Amino acid sequence: MSAEQLNNQGQLRHLISLADLPRSQIEKIIERAAHYSRPIGQPPPRDTILRGNTVANLFFEASTRTRASFELAAKRLGADVLNLDVNMSSRTKGESLLDTIYTLQAMQIDIFVVRDASTGVPLRITKHVAPHVSVLNAGESDVSHPTQGLLDVMTIQRNKGEVGALCIAIVGDIKHSRVARSAYEALTKLGVGELRLVAPEELLPEEGFPEARSYSRLSEGIRDVDVVMALRIQKERFAELGEIPDPQEYFRRYGLTEERMQLAKPEAIVMHPGPMNRGVEIDGALADGPRSVIQQQVTNGVAIRMAVLALVHEHVVAGLGTAR
Amino acid sequence: MSAEQLNNQGQLRHLISLADLPRSQIEKIIERAAHYSRPIGQPPPRDTILRGNTVANLFFEASTRTRASFELAAKRLGADVLNLDVNMSSRTKGESLLDTIYTLQAMQIDIFVVRDASTGVPLRITKHVAPHVSVLNAGESDVSHPTQGLLDVMTIQRNKGEVGALCIAIVGDIKHSRVARSAYEALTKLGVGELRLVAPEELLPEEGFPEARSYSRLSEGIRDVDVVMALRIQKERFAELGEIPDPQEYFRRYGLTEERMQLAKPEAIVMHPGPMNRGVEIDGALADGPRSVIQQQVTNGVAIRMAVLALVHEHVVAGLGTAR
């Protein structure tokens, strides 16, 4: 089952996964996001395009950062925002999920922003909402986090230019990472020059990354790359990693440091989706240093979410005619 | 102790219970709600009548749906909204409730929306607020849920016309239901043709419904009715019900299905206040089928709450003169 993310005029309606989103849509979102992007210290961009619309942040999995990013994006476009942190046990979720959606839709929610720790919920919702309603995936299990993938690509492009000429390494727990998956989907769509996955054997994915090459040694994986994307590693993983029993050993083998970054290209940048484990997957000095574009990622994240909200709103307007 | 819900110009000031609200006020609220009602798919109505006013959702009992409905209603009228989920133990509530109210009032809250699992709190607050402040009951123990009663009547009228010509059955745990009580109050005020209560003996109310007739057999209770209002049954009840030890047996005896609805009038509608237990008090196919007006209830719920907020605001304006 795949999502019909575009309406029949080819406009973005839902954003569930980058896997089957056309390259032109990815480019369009990033282009629109550029319009909403300002350097820190300048006032955030504002628009009134969503005035009169209501965005519901329906978070089945807690997230301060992503919720804040979507909330600010919606408010800066003039929307009313409803935050709903819903704690549904998996036993009852099946029966009550759709009733929750129908109820909120009947309150004239136009856009659902959905985050969930299991797989399939955002897509399932798209099958049941009214034609004018949009669903945005704000993080889904280890499968998809499309706005993260888009903000990562946007950040790479703004710092290093088009991805076709770049060699990019993703370092860390790729196997369990929706961030890695969405980045892979966006980068391959845009014709990335070379893509490397760098992780201990146990954390390399078994499938789903056919165009990438795997490395289990950090020094080889990041040699001569233009971009290093670090991933967060959950503390729970160390129980499963034979030779890496603790964060200290992980840092010793896979932790990114300024010194190790000497192996990469001279102007190589470092990224991290946050929240960081400083001293585990990345050294604090590197995270705060000149190679780091980590805060730019956050700023671009709000811009990407504004762009997606604005674009799906165009679907709504087109679908309902001038009355809307 | 009863609430003085109207000011001395006969304007709505508080909404605590429908029991002593004049019929003309009920009609006025529903008429105003019609003005704020739009079909799903059209943008929600908006007004700026509450701009500069502050509405506090003071919820001592958790509720995602009702809180969302009041929050959206207030925001769509231009109000600032303050959400306060307050966890007061019953031991401390007595002493600190009024201080909480005094404090919020001193922050220039104009309208309190109060939900509480015990009896008497909304009324008690009305006795202590300043003259320009309004209190709205958003659910009180098993006693009163006036905006629910109003949205139920509005939904019935819009689908079946005036209630004087209708036969209406309320089915389920009537004894413990504030929804049933408020519906009864509204429907009898408006001169309902015939009102039936259908439930196992243990769940029929001992008092408070003098104008209704009780049925313990579903097939008799819903025969030839125009409207069936299903109620949610709490799982905890089954311990008290002698012959009905579990949800399956309850569904077998009292569950509403399309097949059983054949006993009602051909165009009879089905309602439910939500959240539904599908397969317990109502069959999923019926809830999603053409007889169901359950989503209309939700949409009308926002409109009723907008109407009540707008009407109590007129009290504020009248009470304070042109300065406000």
Add this chain to the structure above:
Amino acid sequence: MSAEQLNNQGQLRHLISLADLPRSQIEKIIERAAHYSRPIGQPPPRDTILRGNTVANLFFEASTRTRASFELAAKRLGADVLNLDVNMSSRTKGESLLDTIYTLQAMQIDIFVVRDASTGVPLRITKHVAPHVSVLNAGESDVSHPTQGLLDVMTIQRNKGEVGALCIAIVGDIKHSRVARSAYEALTKLGVGELRLVAPEELLPEEGFPEARSYSRLSEGIRDVDVVMALRIQKERFAELGEIPDPQEYFRRYGLTEERMQLAKPEAIVMHPGPMNRGVEIDGALADGPRSVIQQQVTNGVAIRMAVLALVHEHVVAGLGTAR
């Protein structure tokens, strides 16, 4: 380490502590707050000065009242408000606090309102934010609560005139009170006539109040004073108080009543920062009676917070030039 609360044009940038804030700034904030103050029953003042700005309420320690006060202050100035109740264990706070700040700053938050149960967090944040960003202390351990100190002084001035002519007693658990500390700092800056601390020996501070005189007998401490500021006492304290094993005994010795207030000046006022323990530190009849200015404190609290937000915003505008 002390905060640089003023920028190099002498404008208020951060508000962390009143201890090293110049008297002129205290006067300026209170003067501005007068502009935002309205009696209860009149609509709250509104401004659009913060439109386009984002205020984050970053509360590491829960607080319904103070959060509501800052939230309303920011909304009434037109700001977007982001509420973040962050539960960080002390073990992880060190490493993740700054990343949280950097992340929120990258989302173009302009003003952080920070509350924390430990000491030093607001000041520490000031050392790391971008030049245009402001940090406001909304309560810090038992050390500082500057907006409370300012609202207390504002309330005293409005009821009793300039503090230089007044004798003021603070009664209660002074040792553990950030409220007492900030009031002391503000009152001494403004040249208070006489300041008394009244408490059981165990609750008198060992240092930090050089200009105040201590009393362990209530009848002596409040004799002929113009103002009595009561403090909340935590129930946990009674375990440490030798001769005062319970709230009843505390009330008998230090509880403020109308009768005891006869010892003070005839027109003396009573204050309390809330939430009150009625019947412990203050009698309910006194709290609700004509001497009480407790609700005025709350109203002035919103006005003080609006004033501080508006003033730090002027720093932002000046710092960034006409572009902002």
